[in-house]
Amino acid sequence: DIVMTQSPDSLAVSLGERATINCKSSQSVLYSSNNKYYLAWYQQKPGQPPKPLIYWASTRESGVPDRFSGTGSGTDFTLTISSLQAEDVAVYYCQQYYIPPRTFGQGTRLEIK
Amino acid sequence: EVQLVQSGAEVKKPGESLKISCKGSGYNFISSWIGWVRQMPGKGPEWMGIINPADSDTRYSPSFPGQVTMSVDKSINTAYLQWSSLEASDTAMYYCARQVNGGYFDVWGRGTLVTVSS
Numbered sequence: 443d444i445v446m447t448q449s450p451d452s453l454a455v456s457l458g459e460r461a462t463i464n465c466k467s468s469q470s471v472l473y474s475s476n477n478k479y480y481l482a483w484y485q486q487k488p489g490q491p492p493k494p495l496i497y498w499a500s501t502r503e504s505g506v507p508d509r510f511s512g513t514g515s516g517t518d519f520t521l522t523i524s525s526l527q528a529e530d531v532a533v534y535y536c537q538q539y540y541i542p543p544r545t546f547g548q549g550t551r552l553e554i555k
Numbered sequence: 556e557v558q559l560v561q562s563g564a565e566v567k568k569p570g571e572s573l574k575i576s577c578k579g580s581g582y583n584f585i586s587s588w589i590g591w592v593r594q595m596p597g598k599g600p601e602w603m604g605i606i607n608p609a610d611s612d613t614r615y616s617p618s619f620p621g622q623v624t625m626s627v628d629k630s631i632n633t634a635y636l637q638w639s640s641l642e643a644s645d646t647a648m649y650y651c652a653r654q655v656n657g658g659y660f661d662v663w664g665r666g667t668l669v670t671v672s673s
Contacts, residue, residue, distance in 0.1 A: 443617070473657075482659045484600075491650050491663035492592075492600060503661065535599055539658030543616035544590075544602045 444538050448547035454555040461523040463550045465536035480540035483521045485532045557581040559651050559664035566670045567641050574637035575667045577651030584632040585609040588654040591636050595647045641671045
């Protein structure tokens with residue numbers, strides 16, 4: 443199985459500041475035939491299902507604010523929230539969907555400082 | 556609006572059987588695989604497997620060998636996850652989700668909480 447490791451486990455950021463969450467895959471999730479990274483990011487708030495934010499490592503889902511961005515290459519990926527808002531408090535997960543089982547990271551808890 | 560509506564919470568005893576459901580609406584149900592995800596209390600999501608509603612082809616995670624069975628009734632746009640003999644360790648929230656774009660889940664149900672306790 444591909445192991446997804448996120449860092450940090452938890453993060454406290456002031457309102458309006460930048461938040462950065464990292465995700466590392468144990469092997470490449472790049473499909474060479476289409477040059478796409480099979481990497482997604484989700485946001486989960488208490489009592490809710492995960493909400494998709496980003497797929498193909500950097501494509502925002504429809505309706506997701508542009509303060510959320512995804513970058514990365516090789517086996518290292520980053521989710522950045524450019525200016526933290528109160529409603530962004532949540533747990534964030536990365537997921538590889540390159541090969542089954544399509545594993546998730548352990549999660550990063552984001553709080554307000 | 557694309558929706559996946561899951562069945563309600565269940566409380567069961569160890570050894571009992573269970574079948575939970577996930578009904579799709581607002582899209583062509585047979586055009587996208589449906590996945591199941593387990594989330595144990597306080598833990599991250601775990602990918603259990605996927606089923607193709609068009610032909611009931613399935614892919615199970617090796618982490619759930621023989622413990623669960625996925626099925627589908629495409630005539631009523633509904634996918635199912637079932638257990639023949641529940642264990643306390645099956646206590647968790649179970650989500651269904653629509654798979655698109657090569658394996659990404661773009662729409663999720665609200666989850667079915669399964670509690671197994673004697």
